[in-house]
Amino acid sequence: MKLTLTIWRQKGPDSKGKFVSYPMDNVNPEMSMLECLDVLNESLAERGEEPVAFEHDCREGICGSCGFMISGVAHGPQPATTVCQLTMRHFKDGEELVLEPWRSRAFPFVKDLVVDRRAFDRIIESGGYISVSTGNAPDGNAIPVGKEESDRAMDAAACIGCGACVAACPNGSAALFTGAKIAHLGILPQGQPERDRRAVRMVAQMHEEGFGSCTNIGECTGVCPKEIPLEVIARMNRDYLGGAWRERKNVVTTIAPVSDWDFAKK
Amino acid sequence: MSSAVASPRDNRAPGFWGSTNGKKAVMAVTGCILFLFIIGHLLGNLQIFESAARLNAYGRLLHNLGELLWIIRGVLLLCVVLHIWATFQLWSRNREARPVGYKVKKSVASSYADRTMYWSGPIVLAFVIFHLLEFTAGTIHPESRFIPGDVYHNVVAGFSVWWVSAWYIFSLILLGMHLRHGLWSMFQSLGLNHPRHTPVLKQAALWIAILITAGYISIPVSVLAGWVR
Numbered sequence: 273m274k275l276t277l278t279i280w281r282q283k284g285p286d287s288k289g290k291f292v293s294y295p296m297d298n299v300n301p302e303m304s305m306l307e308c309l310d311v312l313n314e315s316l317a318e319r320g321e322e323p324v325a326f327e328h329d330c331r332e333g334i335c336g337s338c339g340f341m342i343s344g345v346a347h348g349p350q351p352a353t354t355v356c357q358l359t360m361r362h363f364k365d366g367e368e369l370v371l372e373p374w375r376s377r378a379f380p381f382v383k384d385l386v387v388d389r390r391a392f393d394r395i396i397e398s399g400g401y402i403s404v405s406t407g408n409a410p411d412g413n414a415i416p417v418g419k420e421e422s423d424r425a426m427d428a429a430a431c432i433g434c435g436a437c438v439a440a441c442p443n444g445s446a447a448l449f450t451g452a453k454i455a456h457l458g459i460l461p462q463g464q465p466e467r468d469r470r471a472v473r474m475v476a477q478m479h480e481e482g483f484g485s486c487t488n489i490g491e492c493t494g495v496c497p498k499e500i501p502l503e504v505i506a507r508m509n510r511d512y513l514g515g516a517w518r519e520r521k522n523v524v525t526t527i528a529p530v531s532d533w534d535f536a537k538k
Numbered sequence: 539m540s541s542a543v544a545s546p547r548d549n550r551a552p553g554f555w556g557s558t559n560g561k562k563a564v565m566a567v568t569g570c571i572l573f574l575f576i577i578g579h580l581l582g583n584l585q586i587f588e589s590a591a592r593l594n595a596y597g598r599l600l601h602n603l604g605e606l607l608w609i610i611r612g613v614l615l616l617c618v619v620l621h622i623w624a625t626f627q628l629w630s631r632n633r634e635a636r637p638v639g640y641k642v643k644k645s646v647a648s649s650y651a652d653r654t655m656y657w658s659g660p661i662v663l664a665f666v667i668f669h670l671l672e673f674t675a676g677t678i679h680p681e682s683r684f685i686p687g688d689v690y691h692n693v694v695a696g697f698s699v700w701w702v703s704a705w706y707i708f709s710l711i712l713l714g715m716h717l718r719h720g721l722w723s724m725f726q727s728l729g730l731n732h733p734r735h736t737p738v739l740k741q742a743a744l745w746i747a748i749l750i751t752a753g754y755i756s757i758p759v760s761v762l763a764g765w766v767r
Binding site: 280343370491505 | 552553554556557559562628631632634636639641644646647652653722727728731
């Protein structure tokens with residue numbers, strides 16, 4: 273099949289970017305979107321041009337490395353699919369695809385389709401954990417967890433942190449990501465001791481990173497490759513409202529967002 | 539390679555009002571209070587279909603509340619101010635959150651009403667100001683004289699002007715769209731979402747919004763059609 277890939281090309285954060293169109297004549301419909309870019313990059317390398325930079329790792333939809341906008345939709349038109357799992361047969365012959373990186377102040381631009389998503393790491397660092405005593409492994413069933421709770425926690429834990437929610441949100445909000453992390457620990461008994469602090473700290477870090485606010489419209493859920501429900505955002509709000517009320521000191525430690533790529537801030 | 543990737547620092551947590559989540563909670567509570575006013579105001583207004591005397595008596599009742607009326611007005615005004623103030627701050631933050639926009643951006647999950655809250659809100663605000671000047675203060679009352687106390691006359695004379703009615707109907711449709719999103723969104727902002735109940739709530743929000751809009755619009759439509767004169 274024939275496709276035209278119109279891709280955002282930008283060497284680095286400080287250089288000027290532009291869209292470049294690459295016509296492709298021989299696209300195998302069984303290729304994934306990333307394999308299609310691999311093929312394009314081979315031909316670019318042969319011609320002595322700079323290949324298109326994009327992030328990837330597992331290529332089986334579970335690592336959260338890949339992701340970019342395809343014609344205005346994060347991860348492309350297939351629901352619950354990352355770009356590495358998106359096969360080209362879902363597009364029409366002769367279609368033009370516009371590939372753009374995630375656009376967010378909190379995700380500083382790196383190169384072509386790559387952005388720096390360490391803001392997510394810092395949100396996790398600020399409270400997305402539980403504290404356990406080290407030593408021997410605890411007994412398997414020492415803490416009973418109901419099947420339904422465990423399912424709900426696992427559904428929230430399915431978040432791979434790809435950043436599509438932020439990219440799709442008209443407000444650039446990270447509410448779905450942060451909500452998923454707060455929910456997945458907060459639902460389980462092991463997550464209870466730090467539940468208040470977790471919500472307060474993760475919300476504080478989310479704020480520090482410069483993400484926008486949630487307007488409950490659900491664009492994030494619509495593009496989420498793991499179909500994380502909006503319910504986790506309500507969960508975050510509930511835990512935050514409770515935590516903010518009960519917390520006795522209102523000083524929290526946040527991590528200053530610093531990016532090697534963000535030369536403008538230096 | 540820079541080594542200063544992340545340095546922890548003690549910060550005052552964004553307080554309740556400082557956080558985006560807290561502001562949304564304030565918007566939910568104030569929105570809910572304003573929704574209750576919208577219901578009460580509609581029930582009061584619909585008395586126009588009973589008789590002129592009934593509507594005017596209702597108007598007198600409200601005015602005779604004295605201090606209580608001013609307390610209610612104060613609470614409503616505070617709600618309006620907080621609702622808009624929070625929106626404005628979130629709006630400017632959200633604009634900064636995406637300095638570079640997309641060439642192509644499609645919506646996959648949100649409704650028209652969801653995406654136009656930033657438009658329906660300010661237009662309804664402009665309408666409310668006009669509405670207060672027309673029917674409460676009486677300073678704008680085109681093509682007729684405003685008679686303090688004669689609510690029935692003021693309403694009929696006001697809505698007989700076609701563009702006043704048109705502006706009213708347009709604004710109320712926008713109010714309905716605002717409610718269609720806001721009525722379920724307030725629960726989400728306060729942390730209440732349930733896979734079984736939220737879809738029901740969304741349906742209810744749609745029908746409540748339609749009923750409220752239809753109820754309000756029935757008045758100018760009846761005046762223009764000559765059923766109420």
